[in-house]
Amino acid sequence: MVGLQWGDEGKGKIVDLLTAEHDVIVRYNGGANAGHTVVVGDERYALHLIPAGILYTDKVCVIANGVVVDPIKLLEEIQALRARGIEVGDNLRISNRAHVVMPYHKWMDEALEASLHGAAEGMAIGTTKRGIGPAYADKVSRALAVRVGDLLEPERLRRTLRTIAPLHAKHLAALGWTGATIDPDALAEEFASLGRTLAPHIVDTTYLLHDFLGQGHSILMEGANASLLDLDHGTFPFVTSSHCSTLGIPAGTGVPLGRIDRVVGIMKAYATRVGAGPFPTELNDDTGDRIRDRGHEYGTTTGRPRRCGWLDLVAVRYSCMICGVTGLACMLLDVLSGFDELRICTHYRLRDGTVTDRFIPDAKRLEEIEPVYETLPGWSEEIDATTDRAGLPANAQRYLDRIEEILGVPVEIVSVGPERTQTLVAV
Ligand code: IMP
DSSP states (O other): OEESSSSOSSHHHHHHHHHTTOSEEEEOSOOTTOOEEEEETTEEEEESSSOGGGGSSSOEEEEOTTSEEOHHHHHHHHHHHHHTTOOOSTTEEEETTSEEOOHHHHHHHHHHHHHHHHHSTTOOOOOOSSSHHHHHHHHHHOTTOOBGGGGGOHHHHHHHHHHHHHHHHHHHHHTTOOSOOOOHHHHHHHHHHHHHHHGGGEEOHHHHHHHHHHTTOOEEEEOOSOGGGOTTTSSTTSSOSSOOSTTHHHHHHSOOGGGOOOOEEEEESSEEEOSSSOOTTBOOSHHHHHHHHHHTOBOTTTOOBOEEEOEEHHHHHHHHHHHTOOEEEEEOGGGGTTOSEEEEEEEEEOTTSOEEOOOOOOHHHHHTOEEEEEEEEOOOSOOTTOOSGGGSOHHHHHHHHHHHHHHTSOEEEEEOSSSTTSEEEOO
16 A cells, blocks of 8 residues: 555555455555544544554564664554554564664764755655664665664674764764764664564564465554655655655566555545645645544644645656556535535646646655646535445546546545544455
């Protein structure tokens, strides 16, 4: 399953739903920048690194090699789950080849964002400051990286950190960082201790996943962030540093593309974005405020108010195309109750007047387009108690029908509220 917009589509709820049908749940990209909220009864769980499948007792959750793991955050998450009676033991496996987010990555993230804010208008990305970009940058640089398996070898970790810490310190100084400093020995000790605690969970997840496949188990790949934030295919440079589309699955897990037989794309019935970057259908008016209020559109990870706008089907169609989506989950349809009219963007008008149905995965060029809308009649009824698609008001059904027509993909799941029960499943 994969998010088709700029994140926060309500993936946590769908992953929770789909988890019931699978044996193994896998995170293949991103890190603690993701935030999945799952509501079970009166309990609300905000998960960042651990797959939401952990809330089930009979599933194995895997943090695969494509993820960047912040061991401090991970341990906090494990402890918070245990404090609420959720078992975290053999049911959580972490790749020994996943890269580690170190404290200095978070400092670099913060320092780079601050210097871009100061130096160049419109260049800061508005990251979550979880150290994601700098950790992936070290992975690509290779020599400067620390992987989860390295935490299990304290002496080697100390030697590595003694070598790379001065280089990272120079980088931080160049970014104007005046905060905490890196003490390689103290860091080695802290992270070796984290390694000891996490050791029972650390394995080669590639072989583990292939063993599961060989035994006939079903695997759910849980995409974090969303495809329009994909490093290669999103609205670069206002993207995250991983491959969040389904294209990240083979590299991030070692499971080949050919093993994937169903792709559930998650979309909101409208659009939101957190952080900077182009957003063609953004509404900076009362309608946008109303969507934010009704949808409680504030970030799970950072608490930031989300930017809100009309549904952009040019963008979603592009995401369906690159991800190979076979069915859709349309989330938060209930938020749109009470509007006289609803608009969906079907085309973009370019600066020279040309109209296109093609997305433009490039921030500068996307900023120049004007959305072309189709207007549909709204519905006044609240729909949060509806139990099947046929029970929705006619105009809500029409809205979903139009989405299917334009995208050419069936809507398999409709969500009309945060509870597990407020879900209309059509397949
Ligand atoms: P980073 O992933 O912290 O480097 O942030 C890069 C961009 O991606 C920023 O605009 C973030 O707000 C956005 N972003 C990263 N993860 C998520 C997510 O899970 N949901 C929504 N936006 C995200």
